[in-house]
Amino acid sequence: MNHRPHTTAILAMTADGKIADFKYSAARFGSINDKIHLEKQVSLVDGVLFGAGTLKSYGTTLSISNPILLQERVMRSQPPQPVQIVVSASGNLDPQWRFFQQPVPRWLLTVPSGAEKWRSHPGFKRILIVHGTKENHSAINWTATFSQLQELNLNKLAILGGGELVASLLAEDLIDELWLTICPVIFGGNAPTPVGGKGLIQSQAKKLQLLETKQVEQEIFLHYLVIK
Numbered sequence: 274m275n276h277r278p279h280t281t282a283i284l285a286m287t288a289d290g291k292i293a294d295f296k297y298s299a300a301r302f303g304s305i306n307d308k309i310h311l312e313k314q315v316s317l318v319d320g321v322l323f324g325a326g327t328l329k330s331y332g333t334t335l336s337i338s339n340p341i342l343l344q345e346r347v348m349r350s351q352p353p354q355p356v357q358i359v360v361s362a363s364g365n366l367d368p369q370w371r372f373f374q375q376p377v378p379r380w381l382l383t384v385p386s387g388a389e390k391w392r393s394h395p396g397f398k399r400i401l402i403v404h405g406t407k408e409n410h411s412a413i414n415w416t417a418t419f420s421q422l423q424e425l426n427l428n429k430l431a432i433l434g435g436g437e438l439v440a441s442l443l444a445e446d447l448i449d450e451l452w453l454t455i456c457p458v459i460f461g462g463n464a465p466t467p468v469g470g471k472g473l474i475q476s477q478a479k480k481l482q483l484l485e486t487k488q489v490e491q492e493i494f495l496h497y498l499v500i501k
C-alpha cells in the first residue's frame with residue numbers, strides 16, 4: 274500500500290506485560306503523567322482507533338481538554354477533536370455507554386452485518402463499512418479500510434488498543450510506531466497484553482527500533498519504530 278495513514282499505537286503496560294487485569298477491567302493503573310502523555314499523543318492525530326473490547330471496558334473515550342493542545346490543533350488547522358473510530362465487526366455496542374454522549378465525532382468501522390443495527394440509530398456520525406477478509410468475514414479488511422481513511426483525509430491515526438486490534442494491524446504491518454508506558458504494578462494471570470491474536474513464533478517476530486526512552490517518576494516511556 275503506497276498511501277495510507279501513519280499509525281502510532283499507544284499503550285500502558287504493567288511490569289509483567291499486561292494491559293489490563295484478568296477480568297479485562299478498564300486499565301486505570303497509569304499515573305497522571307501517563308494520562309498527560311496519552312492526551313498529547315492523541316492531540317497529534319486526525320483519528321483514533323480502538324476495539325469494541327476497549328470501549329466496553331471504559332464506556333468512554335479520551336477527549337482533548339488541555340487548552341494548549343487544543344490551541345496547537347487550531348494552529349495545525351485540525352478540528353478540535355480527532356475522530357473517534359470504534360472497530361467492531363459485530364456492532365454489539367451499548368448505546369447507553371457514556372461514550373455516546375461525549376462531545377466528540379464518533380465513527381463506527383464495521384462489516385455489513387455489524388452496520389445493520391446502527392442504521393437508524395444516531396450514535397455515529399459516520400459508519401465505515403468494509404467487507405471482511407476472505408478467510409474471516411468478521412475480520413476487517415485493513416487494506417480497504419486504510420485507503421478509505423486516507424481518502425477521508427485521516428493522515429495520522431492513534432491506535433489505542435486493545436490487544437486484539439493491535440495484533441490484527443501488526444499482522445499486516447500497519448503499525449508504524451509504538452509508545453509503551455511501563456507502570457510499576459504487576460497483575461499476573463491470563464490477562465491481555467499489548468498484542469493479542471494467535472502469536473508469532475520467534476523467527477517471525479516483529480522487530481522494533483528503540484527511538485527514545487524517558488523516565489517520569491516511577492514510569493518509563495518507551496518509543497519504538499516498527500521495522501518493516
Ligand SMILES: NC(=O)c1ccc[n+]([C@@H]2O[C@H](COP(=O)([O-])OP(=O)(O)OC[C@H]3O[C@@H](n4cnc5c(N)ncnc54)[C@H](OP(=O)(O)O)[C@@H]3O)[C@@H](O)[C@H]2O)c1
Nearest residue numbers: 285293297300324325326327362363413434435436437438
Ligand atoms: N493499558 C492500555 O493501554 C489499554 C489500552 C486499551 C485497552 N486496554 C484494555 O484491554 C482490554 C480490551 O482488549 P481486547 O484485546 O480484549 O479488545 P479490543 O482489541 O479492544 O477489542 C476486541 C474487539 O474489537 C473488535 N475488533 C478488534 N479488531 C478487529 C478486527 N481486526 N476486525 C474486526 N473486529 C475487530 C471486535 O469487536 P466485535 O466483537 O464487536 O466484533 C473484537 O471482539 C480491556 O480490558 C481494556 O481496558 C488497555
